[in-house]
Amino acid sequence: MSDVRVKFNLTNGEDGQDEDIFNPPAPLLAGAHCSGLQNYHDLYRTSINDADGFWRNVASDLHFEQGTSKGLEYNFDAKAGPVYCKFMDGAKTNISYNCLERNIKRGLGDKIAYIFEGNEPSDVSTWTYKELHAQVVQFSAVLRAHGVQRGDVVALYLPMIPELAVAMLACARIGAMHSVVFAGFSAESLAARVVDARCRVVVTADGVFRGAKPIGLKSIADAAVALAAQEDVKVEAVIMVEHLKRVTKPDGVELPKADYSEITFVYETEMQKCSGIDSPVEWMDAESPLFLLYTSGSTGKPKGIQHTTAGYMTYAYATTKYTFDTKDDDVYWCTADCGWITGHSYLLYGPLMNGLKGIWYEGVPTYPTPSRMWDAVDKYGVTKLYTSPTAARALMALGNKWLESTSRKSLKVIGTVGEPINPAAWMWLYKKVGLSNVSIVDTYWQTETGGHMITCLPGATPMKPGAAAMPFFGASPVLLDAEGRVIEGPGEGSLCFDRAWPGMMRGIYGDEQRFVKTYFAPFNGYYFTGDGARRDEDGYLWITGRVDDLMNVSGHLLSTAEIESALVAHEKVAEAAVVAAPHDIKGSFPYAFVTLNVGEKIDEKLVAELKKMVREKIGALAVPDVIQEAPGLPKTRSGKVTRRILRKIAEGSESGIGDTTTLVDESVIKQLISGRSARA
Ligand code: WT7
Secondary structure, three states, X not given: OOOOEEOOOOOEOOOOOEOOEEOOOHHHHOOOOOOXXXXXXXXXXXXXXXHHHHHHHHHOOOOOOEOOOOOEEEEOOOOOOOOEEEEOOOOEEOHHHHHOHHHHHHHHOOOEEEEEEOOOOOOEEEEXXXXXXXXXXXXXXXXXXXXXXXXXXXXXXXXXOHHHHHHHHHHHHHOOEEEEOOOOEOHHHHHHHHHHOOOOEEEEEOEEEEOOEEEEHHHHHHHHHHHHHHOOOOOOEEEEEOXXXXXXXXXXXXXXXXXXXXXXXXXXXXXXXXXXXOOOOOOEEOXXXXXXXXXXXXXXXXXXXXXXXXXXXXXXXXXXXXXXXXXOOOEEEEOOOOOOHHHHHHHHHHHHHOOOEEEEEOOOOOOOOOOHHHHHHHHHOOOEEEEOHHHHHHHHHOOOHHHHOOOOOOOOEEEEEOXXXXXHHHHHHHHHHOOOOOEEEEEEOXXXXXXXXXXXXXXXXXXXXXXXXXXXXXXXXXXXXXXXXXXXXXXXXXXXXXXXXXXXXXXXXXXXXXXXXXXXXXXXXXXXXXXXXXXXXXXXXXXXXEOXXXXXXXXXXXXXXXXXXXXXXXXXXXXXXXXXXXXXXXXXXXXXXXXXXXXXXXXXXXXXXXXXXHHHHOEHHHOXXXXXXXXXXXXXXXXXXXXXXXXXXXXXXXXXXXOOOOEOOOHHHHHHHHHHHHHO
């Protein structure tokens, strides 16, 4: 099919070209859950004007053990009273039941829930809904046998193996909160999360292969348990999946050794002990906590974002259904890791509640070759693919020859998430990967929002490359100027939401004040995202990026303060400032300026030590690509580091630095600029 291009706006785009608009392919309109732009506008209007009616209708697809007449209740005005949000208060349900039993009862028991595709292409297994259910019941019995109860928090430090899905659903089944910690995080990061939520049980694996590289996870988990003990949090059981034992191993690789300590319990053995035990579903109150997921915070300490049951469930279900226009015969593949919210909402809960056949992939997109993703798309006939702009840019940079041996004809929708997508990467996904025969949905949302907030719908919204486009049902975005005034029509400002939606976070674990301070205090009466956005003449929303001290590296949020505190922990460092600098593939990368103690000099050894420090305190993903020595940092008279200036220096665009007269020591800037040129 040829490109369907409509130019309904002849203003120039940012890069001087006409902004193109691409209509959804005609076959996607027919039979879509939301078909055509008019249908979108009608449904959207209902979702705002009659929110309770709209959500009641969505929720009627799901099972509630006990109903309620309540809908969405909330207050965003911190001056008028406590900020809160409740959805279907009084109802009782269970999300794990809705993912499993509900589907089995409607005849999907023998349908494949997941194709688990291992790191090696030959390591594949398929699990039906019934099979997944049986594993979940059994593991929930294991958790119960270890004393895990409703309301407890269980840390899951697992790679992308089937047991991660099982463990998450098992926690939800018994009303325990899971706290999934991305398996790329360090022992210190894991320990901080275990301590914050006082976890007594940690589930992990002996190790995992990332491409050809083996990683020993158990030793990291053990180190974290020891660190937690220093803070008086005693982990009683580390349940370990023996994953390395069963995988196909690349030749000649030495496997990491796992220690079988007294508190180590082998997953497989524990499962056998609990085989045949009935472990019933806990019926949870609508507002019972469902899970914690830690995300970076401006102050450096990660925030335990708390989601609850009915609202998160209904929102994950609805956004999956509409954004991917789910169909019974879909083969759905979300490439995200379950260590992030995308994996929670759109690899686990959303697709299962929609009864989809999904792919759960353990590896990286470039192993064994950069054709891996497209090979898998052809192998399984993937219809809906959800991935990241970083993955797209990385694969695009490796050349189109990696596409040539595959057809990718099955693809209907390609979603992206995590960071703004640049038009070039968008066009590559649309034309080269999707052969101009797909809808691209650029989904804007956050760990905090639970699900999509701004996105195209594949059978409804004409697409503009790089625009997140239109609000999802029930989401009401507003742009505010610096004085907090609402910007009507075209313009740019801070992106906020002026009303609640079912999937929104309910709090920060153990820190109610921080919840209000971070999200509701900046603009009273609004939920503030921390992002900037622009609205164009057609009402399309374009995300312009973070406006706070968080940076987005490969779609992962990092806190500049957290990296800085890792750097200043080194005895030779007096002060550090980290900013985001643009990167062709990762979007941006951490660029660090460090002021050393008197008499110290930067050299390769120190740079390596500093990088190691960040890797150990946070994880590999936070390691600065560049560490530059700074004789001093530019500061205002009140002592605040002016990151705006450091960003310009890191970018190499000195001309844009602007007024520096309010700084204490202007000469510092010249030194930093020449220091940067010396490096480059
Ligand atoms: C931040 C949230 C949402 C799951 C993955 C990240 C940025 C996210 C987009 C997008 C532009 C985006 C924002 C947001 N972001 N999606 N489609 N376009 N920016 O979750 O770690 O909570 O990060 O990611 O800056 O605030 P997260």
